Amino acid sequence: MIFLGCDGGSTKTEWLLVDHTGQVLAHRIFPGCNFAFWGEDGFRDLMVRSVQTLLADSGITSQQITSAMLSLTVYGEVPGTEEFFPQVMQSILPDCPLQFSNDSVAGWCGSLAGRPGINIVAGTGSVAYGQDSAGNASRVGGWSLFFADEGSCSWVARQMITEFVKQADGRHPRSAIYEELRQELSITHDLYFSGYLQTNVRQDSSLLAKLQLVVLRAAQRGDPAAIGIYHRAAEELTEMATAIRQQLTFSAGETVPVSYSGGLFRAGEVIMTPFRACMDRESFVLNEPRYSPVLGALILAARGFLSLEESDAMADRTAAQLTTAPSVQ
Numbered sequence: 587m588i589f590l591g592c593d594g595g596s597t598k599t600e601w602l603l604v605d606h607t608g609q610v611l612a613h614r615i616f617p618g619c620n621f622a623f624w625g626e627d628g629f630r631d632l633m634v635r636s637v638q639t640l641l642a643d644s645g646i647t648s649q650q651i652t653s654a655m656l657s658l659t660v661y662g663e664v665p666g667t668e669e670f671f672p673q674v675m676q677s678i679l680p681d682c683p684l685q686f687s688n689d690s691v692a693g694w695c696g697s698l699a700g701r702p703g704i705n706i707v708a709g710t711g712s713v714a715y716g717q718d719s720a721g722n723a724s725r726v727g728g729w730s731l732f733f734a735d736e737g738s739c740s741w742v743a744r745q746m747i748t749e750f751v752k753q754a755d756g757r758h759p760r761s762a763i764y765e766e767l768r769q770e771l772s773i774t775h776d777l778y779f780s781g782y783l784q785t786n787v788r789q790d791s792s793l794l795a796k797l798q799l800v801v802l803r804a805a806q807r808g809d810p811a812a813i814g815i816y817h818r819a820a821e822e823l824t825e826m827a828t829a830i831r832q833q834l835t836f837s838a839g840e841t842v843p844v845s846y847s848g849g850l851f852r853a854g855e856v857i858m859t860p861f862r863a864c865m866d867r868e869s870f871v872l873n874e875p876r877y878s879p880v881l882g883a884l885i886l887a888a889r890g891f892l893s894l895e896e897s898d899a900m901a902d903r904t905a906a907q908l909t910t911a912p913s914v915q
């Protein structure tokens with residue numbers, strides 16, 4: 587049996603093709619596949635190029651794939667995606683059994699190996715997804731990179747932008763945030779930052795999320811404003827998990843596991859220290875993610891074909907073989 591998993595987000599689209607033992611046949615990373623940004627033609631072109639490259643790497647045909655799970659950003663959020671995505675992918679992978687989900691589902695399945703609990707994604711955007719032991723599901727967040735997605739890299743950057751302009755105006759005292767942002771963007775005049783937002787960030791939302799790294803450097807220098815942003819991010823992400831716990835059915839006294847994925851958590855203790863404190867306060871059990879989201883998609887593709895134990899063995903062997911995948915621009 588051969589399984590195909592795809593984790594398609596706003597920043598990158600990662601593909602894995604493996605056999606049922608976990609032997610990796612192909613692994614590739616492409617640019618983000620956000621349909622809302624690419625449009626129909628751009629999305630289709632990216633998917634065609636991705637699949638053709640993956641099949642060429644592996645030397646197999648689409649007919650040989652037992653099952654595929656494509657966990658894609660904005661699936662089920664933008665009208666028409668639940669019809670358009672299957673239509674496009676079936677034309678690219680004829681005779682291949684296809685399943686689709688939002689990318690938040692792959693994040694949950696990977697982090698918790700498909701077990702009951704809650705996963706919080708804080709990357710370019712933020713979203714939380716959970717399932718209880720009865721298979722009931724709930725999702726919270728993931729509304730908008732520019733106006734919501736609290737606790738995400740984009741949200742952290744937005745808080746920093748507010749702080750920077752207030753410091754530039756003299757409404758707040760200047761700190762490392764002010765210095766780091768000017769240095770990052772080679773700003774020689776504060777108002778030029780407004781032009782950067784209008785001409786660059788509006789055209790490429792990933793640039794907003796990348797500004798989170800400016801906040802991180804400021805926090806590592808001990809900037810109270812930057813540290814405070816990460817503490818507020820931890821509170822926002824915890825609020826999402828609490829909302830999901832209230833919407834699902836966990837037995838009385840049951841400790842609910844929470845895991846996490848996404849680029850914000852690569853900030854290390856700057857985010858993890860306040861995040862752990864919030865989790866402890868709300869009586870969650872924080873679990874390190876067991877697998878990556880693309881492995882979560884792979885596990886979902888294998889459901890109904892492998893037992894939970896066989897799926898674990900497949901994922902363990904696959905994870906052991908993975909190194910940084912070659913990317914194709």
